[in-house]
Amino acid sequence: MNPLVITIDGPSGSGKGTVSQRIAQTLGLQLLDSGALYRLVALVAVRTNTSLDDAPALAAIALNLDISFQPTDSGVQARLAGEDVSLAIRAEAIGLAASQVAAIQPVRDALLARQRAFAVEPGLVADGRDMGTAVFPNAQIKIYLTASAEERANRRYNQLKAKGESVSLPRLLEDIQARDARDMNRQVSPLKPAEDAVIIDSSLMGIDEVQDAILAIVDKR
Ligand SMILES: Nc1ncnc2c1ncn2[C@@H]1O[C@H](COP(=O)(O)OP(=O)(O)OP(=O)(O)O)[C@@H](O)[C@H]1O
Ligand SMILES: Nc1ccn([C@H]2C[C@H](O)[C@@H](COP(=O)(O)O)O2)c(=O)n1
Numbered sequence: 001m002n003p004l005v006i007t008i009d010g011p012s013g014s015g016k017g018t019v020s021q022r023i024a025q026t027l028g029l030q031l032l033d034s035g036a037l038y039r040l041v042a043l044v045a046v047r048t049n050t051s052l053d054d055a056p057a058l059a060a061i062a063l064n065l066d067i068s069f070q071p072t073d074s075g076v077q078a079r080l081a082g083e084d085v086s087l088a089i090r091a092e093a094i095g096l097a098a099s100q101v102a103a104i105q106p107v108r109d110a111l112l113a114r115q116r117a118f119a120v121e122p123g124l125v126a127d128g129r130d131m132g133t134a135v136f137p138n139a140q141i142k143i144y145l146t147a148s149a150e151e152r153a154n155r156r157y158n159q160l161k162a163k164g165e166s167v168s169l170p171r172l173l174e175d176i177q178a179r180d181a182r183d184m185n186r187q188v189s190p191l192k193p194a195e196d197a198v199i200i201d202s203s204l205m206g207i208d209e210v211q212d213a214i215l216a217i218v219d220k221r
Helices: 016-027 034-047 055-063 092-101 105-116 131-135 149-162 169-185 207-220
Strands: 005-009 030-033 067-072 075-080 124-128 141-146 198-201
Touching: 005 016, 005 131, 005 207, 016 030, 016 124, 016 207, 030 034, 030 067, 034 055, 034 067, 034 075, 034 092, 034 105, 034 124, 055 105, 092 169, 105 131, 124 131, 131 141, 141 207, 149 169, 198 207
Parallel strands: 005 124, 005 141, 030 124, 141 198
Antiparallel strands: 067 075
C-alpha cells in the first residue's frame, strides 16, 4: 500500500504554502515545499555565477544539492550544506531565477527522485505547481488552490508590509501576473489543475476556511 499523498498545487500567493503546512501539522504528515527546491537550485546558480540558460550545469546543481529541511516553530528551515538559507531563498531575485530554472526540463528531471523520496509513512502533503500532474500523478487527494491575481497581490502586499518592506501594490500585481504567465505557459510541466483535482478558489475565503475545506475532503476519502 502506498503512503497517503495529498498534493496542493496552485499559482503564487494562492496560500498553498501556508495551508500545506497547517494540513501537514494537523494530520501529522511529512511536508514537501517543492518551490524551495527550485529556489535552492537558483540560489546555488546565482552564487556560483552559473548562467540561468546553462541546462547541463543547472541540472548538475539540482542533482548534487546538499540540502536538508528542518521543522521549526516558525516554519521549515532550509539548509544548504548546513547553512540556514531560509531567508536567502525567499528574496525576490531568487524567486525570479527559480521560475527560470524551473522551466528547464533537465532540472525538473534531476529533482524528480528527490521529491518522490518525500512520500513516506505516515504520508505527505506536497506543495507546488506540478505535484498532482507530474510528480505524484497517483496521489490519493489532489487540490488545486487558486485566488484572483488581485487578491493574491493584496495578500503578498500585506505579508511584505508586515515584514517592514516598502512595496507597491500595482508592481506586485504585475509581478504576480508575469509569474502566472511564465508558470502556466511554459513548455515543461506547466501549472494547471490535474484532471482529478478538486479546485478551491480562496479569493473570498480565510485561511481557516481553506484549511477546513481541505480537511473535509480528506475526511471524506
Ligand atoms: N485564504 C487566505 N486569506 C488571506 N490571506 C491568505 C490566505 N491564504 C494565504 N494567505 C496569506 O497570503 C500570503 C501568501 O501565502 P503563501 O505563501 O502560503 O502562498 P503560496 O501559494 O505558497 O505562494 P508561493 O507559491 O509564491 O510560495 C501569506 O502571507 C499568507 O498568510
Ligand atoms: N513544483 C514546482 C514548484 C515551484 N516551481 C517554480 C514556480 C515558481 O516560479 C518557483 C518558486 O516557487 P514558489 O516557492 O514561489 O512556490 O518555482 C515549479 O515550477 N514547480
